[in-house]
Amino acid sequence: MISTELKKYTWFIHTRNYLLLVIFMVVAFAAQSQSLSDIQNLRVDNLSDAQIEQLIKRAEANGLTTNQLTALARERGMPAAEAAKLSRRISELQMTVSSQSEVQGADGNRSINGYKETDMFDSIRRSDPYYELTEKQKKIFGYKLFHNRDLNFSPSLNIPTPQSYVIGSGDQLLLDVYGASQQSYDLSVSPEGRILVPNVGPIQVGGSTIAAASARIKTSLGRIYSGLNGANPNTFIQLRLGNIRSIKVSMVGELTKPGTYTLPSFATVFNGLYAAGGPNENGAFRKIQVYRDSRLVATVDIYEFLAKGEQSSNITLQDNDVVIVPPVETRVEISGPVRREGLFEVKAGEYLNDLYLYTGGFTSMAYQDRVTVRRIENNQRKVVDVPSEEFGSFSLKDGDEILIGEALDRFSNRVQVTGSVIRPGEYSLDEGGLTVKGLVDKAQGLKPEAFATRATLYRTSADLTLAAEPLDLNGILTGTVADVPLKNEDLLFVPSRYDIQEEYYVKISGEINYPGTYPYAAEMTVGDLILRSGGLLESATNSSIEIARRVRDGSSGKMAEIQTLTINPDLELTAEEKNSPLQPFDHVFIRRSPGFEREQLVSIHGEVTYPGDFAIASANERISDVIKRAGGITKFAYPKGASLIRRTVYYKGPTEKELREQSLKEILSNLDPETNREGNEAEQLLYERIDKKLAQNELEKLQKEQAEQKRRFFEISPAFDTLRQDSSLTTMRMKEQDFVGIDLGYILQHPGSEEDLILMEGDVIQVPKELQTVRMVGEVLLPTTTRFSKTSVLKDYISKAGGFTENARRGKTYVVYANGDAQRTRNFLGLKIYPQLEPGAEIVVPKKPQRISMGPAGWIGIASSLATVAILVQTLVNNSK
Structure with missing residues (x-):
């Protein structure tokens, strides 16, 4: 029974806790939703960055992004202008967070885009001392003074005792007697304002300054210290403050945090204002009143302190003082090119000219002859133009908006000269006038490449349209043509002859060290261009050099003029070459010498007497010839298994340039003094030349790779190129090497026959040892290699591999022999005829193609x-x- 009751009680407790949790979550969600329900009434200018931050966090708590938050505000009725401001403020805050992101700290907190999970806005709070202020508060002049976290208005207590300090109850006075008599007293001021001096009695000091209290104490002590009195005293006293008292000051009115504050007795009005957060948005900064015993004792003007450093009214506060910040009476806004824009408070009797003291004055871009004042008068807006002569007498009213205009972005006496002059730029138009010749003289004359036959004078018309006037500049400079007077904003353009003609060049290609395009020079010959491009290659011929020249007249149908030339092999200048100078845009072709051939290599591996690389001796050298040069096959060779590997048309071997570069690298490696012996002077010079050439080759290679990458990036492969689309087909068809089946035994017995193939560069002949195995691959149950048997047929070997799999395509089984030949299975009257097997053969069983069943x-x-x-x-x- 007790157990049953206990279970019921436990169930009741759990149920109640669950209901309370649900209610709490519903209330919390409703509170968050309520915080966004009145978003349409927000005024973005009145929100601080901290409030924008809270708005973002509440939106994220409700599953809204910042864009959705703006859209929600528009749906709820927020004006379009306010919604745009909200979006801009959110973007600026997020950009500030992004620019001040920090990497994840050592504490291991999770970070999102570089911000710690705890608070992603913490970085800009630390960097912006005015993070909590709204846009309007930041504009109020003087408002930031009391909201700067880096500024401290606490009074300094480590100062000499002020003689004007008024002593009050709770102060500690340190009295020193020195001279003929020595004594020290530690005295406390009683609530009645008295101190008790031993052997003297009570002395009234409350309400007195330090100077007055010192005189009163000296008179009292004179009764026991006679040396204090007289014309020549020998005993002296000094009164100092020890621990000072605290005072109560009431801060009331338009303050951020009004109330009664406990301050040190050294505190001034500014200390009290800082403790109370300073005047709020509606508080006055220029008429802060201090009342003491119901009397006005001081009026503080914060602007005087900010603009002039004047703080004579910043009096020391006393106990029970009342500081009142009244509402602001007249506040105006000034914007435009001044040193300090914002909202400024104006006192009675101040004029527009007085306001510039607090704005810092005009900037250099300000239009100072007139300002525009927007004013509310008779329940409507009006605009007042104030000329500069009325700045000292124009009275301002509350709500005035003072707009400062900008100086015109135009010149009153400027002329310009550009192009082929020594010193192009801007020049002043003198009062006496300036002409085209005078402007060229100011620019220190023309450059040698100037095209003086014709120049252009660009002028700005009265309606600000552009006009152009052609000039015979050469005639103006020589005096044969009348000079032209210049006007304001004239621009003289002197062209260069290179600006009005195509750049001249010549090209060279073929058997040359550095083919390419080179600048054209007058009277340049083919030999000069060959020297410029690094000289001829060993494979080049000095005869039949072809020059392709542009045709100026295309009416004849000719596309190019072809000229052939022979030069001296040692590049000595001949009469033929000298009489055939190059012309701009000529293309020179250096042909390969007909008798030049680079060595071509083949390789023999396996069972020959001398395996290795062999150079092809003649164009019709065959397999039998090179086998003979290799000493013939050994007694362990298996001729039937010999194979030939030959390069296909897709083989990408090294180019001649790459082979030459590889040779240079080997020479460089062998000349390197760090890894080889020290070389003589000739070897050192050769080492430097080769190193320079290789560096230039690497640079050219890098530039080509960058150009190729750019080309591939913008290249669009054609859709009909199935060879490129099918990767498997590409792999099969674009192999760089293929097996070529040969019968080496027959070749050696019948040299020069059709089976005895003519060798090509890169051929690899493989002569294996006697082979004794057969391999089974593909769709068999156990792919394996087994011993060759003359009595076994293909099915016997399949059986040794466990037989065919279910996916085996038996009728397409084929055999690849050791020499690279292949034979397939044949069908005759429904019977399968399998190929014969030889040692080293490979049986391949392909897979059935996958069939796709037809659906509904x-x-x-x-x-x-x-x-x-x-x-x-x-x-x-x-x-x-």
Whole structure:
């Protein structure tokens, strides 16, 4: 019974806790939703960055992004202008967070885009001392003074005792007697304002300054210290403050945090204002009143302190003082090119000219002859133009907006000269006037490449349209043509002859060290261009050099003029070469010498007497010839298994340039003094030349790679190129090497026969040892290698591999022999004839192609097509009747 009651009680407790949790979550969600329900009433200018931050966090708590937050505000009725401001403020805050992101700290907190999970806005709070202020508060002049976290207005207590300090109850006074008599007293001021001096009695000091209290104490102590009195005293006293008292000051009115504050007795009005957060948005900064015993004792003007450093009214506060910040009476806004824009408070009797003291004055871009004042008068807005002579007498009213205009972005006496002059730029138009010749003289004359036959004078018309006037500049400078007077904003353009003609160049290609395009020079010959491009290669011929020249007259149908030339092999200048100078845009072709051939290598591996690389001796050298040069095959060779590996058309071997570069690298490596012996002077010079050439080759290679990458990036492969689309087909068809089946035994017995192939560069002949195995691969149960048997056929070997798999395509089984030949299975009258086996053969069983069964949609399509055909046939039959 007790257990049952206990279970019921436990169930009740759990149920109650669950309900309380649900209610709490609902209330919390409702509170967050309520915080966004009145978003349409927000005024973005009145929100601080901290409030924007809270708005973002509340939106994220409700699953809203910042864009959705702006959209929600528009849906709830927020004006479009306010919504745009909200979006801009959110973006600026997020950009500030991004620019001040920090990497994840050592504490291991998770970070999002570089911000710690705890608070992603913490970085800009630390960097912006005015993070909590709204845009309007930041504009109020003087408002930041009391909201700067880096500024401290606490009074300094480590100062000499002020003689004007008024002593009050709770102060500690340190009295020193020195001279003929020595004594020190530690005295506390009683609530009645008295101190008790031993052997003297109580002395009234409350309400007195330090100076007055010192005189009173000296008179009292004179009764026991006679040396204090007289014309020549020998005993002296000094009164100092020890621990000072605290005072209560009431801060009331338009303050951020009004109330009664406990301050040190050294505190001034500014200390009290800082403790109370300073005046709020509606508080006055220029008429802060201090009342003491119901009397006005001081009026503080914060602007005087900010603009002039004047703080004579910043008096020391006393106990029970009342500081009142009244509402602001007249506040105006000034914007435009001044040193300090914002909202400024104006006192009675101040004029527009006085306001510039607090703004810092005009900037250099300000239009100072007139300002525009927007004013509310008679319940409507009006605009007042104030000329500069009225700045000292124009009175300001509350709500005035003072707009400072900007100086015009135009010049009153500027002329310019550009192009081929020594010193182009801007020049002043003198009062006496300036001409084209005078402007060229100011620019220190023309450059040698200047095209003085014609220049252009660009002028700005009265309606600010552009006009151009052609000039005979050469005639103006020589005096044969009348000079032209210049006007304001004239621009003289002197062209260069290189600006009005195509750049001249010549090209060279073929058997040359550095083919390419080179600048054209007058009287340049083919030999000069060959020297410029690094000289001829060993494979080049000095005869039949071809020059392709542009045709100026295309009416004849000719596309180029072809000229052939022979130069001296040692590049000595001949009369023929000198009489055939190059012309701009010529293209020179250096041909390969007909008798030049680079060595071509083949390789022999395996069972020959001298395996290795062999150079092809003649164009018709065959397999039998090179086997003979290799000493013939050994007694362990298996000729039937010999194979030939040959390069395909897709083989990408090293180019001649790359082979030459590889040779240079080997020479450089062998000349390197760090890894080889020290070389003589000739070897050192050779080492430097080769190193320079290789560096230039690497630079060219890098530039080509960058250009190729850029080309591939913008290249669009054609859709019909199936060879490139099918990667497997590409792999098969674009192999760089292939096996070529040969019968080496027959070749050696019948040299020069059709089987004895002519060798090509890169051929690899492999002569294996006697082979004794057969390999089974593909769709067999156990792919393996087994011993060759003369009595076994293909099925016997398949059986040794466990037989065919279910996916085996038996009829397509084929055999690859050791020499690279292959034979397939044949069918005759339904019988499968399998190929014969030889040592080293490989049996390949391919896989059945995957068949895709037709689904319901396919059958429906076929049925629809048949029905359409039937209807068409029926229609044709009916029409024929």
